Amino acid sequence: MPALRKRSVLLSGHATSIALExxxxxxxxxxxxxxxxxxxxxxxxxxxxxGERALASACRVAALKYAQEPTAPGAGPGR
Known part of the structure; x- marks a missing residue:
């Protein structure tokens, strides 16, 4: 399993870190x-x-939904 990569972002004027694959x-x-x-x-x-979902989880879900969109670059049966 790949190591998590941590990045810092500024959200509403506050720095926060997100660790994702x-x-x-x-x-x-x-x-x-x-x-x-x-x-x-x-x-x-x-x-x-x-909502109440953790930010890292929300990012993963958003990425998954995007990747599943038929119009996403690289989307299709082989993906």
Missing amino acids: PEFWAVLEEMARARSTSLAGLIGRIDAQR
């Missing part, structure tokens, strides 16, 4: 590019919509 960071970076926003901006949106 590199594969999830890659999908989140792809999401940010596709939506013409920064990674911090994307994580800020995920944070605002996560």
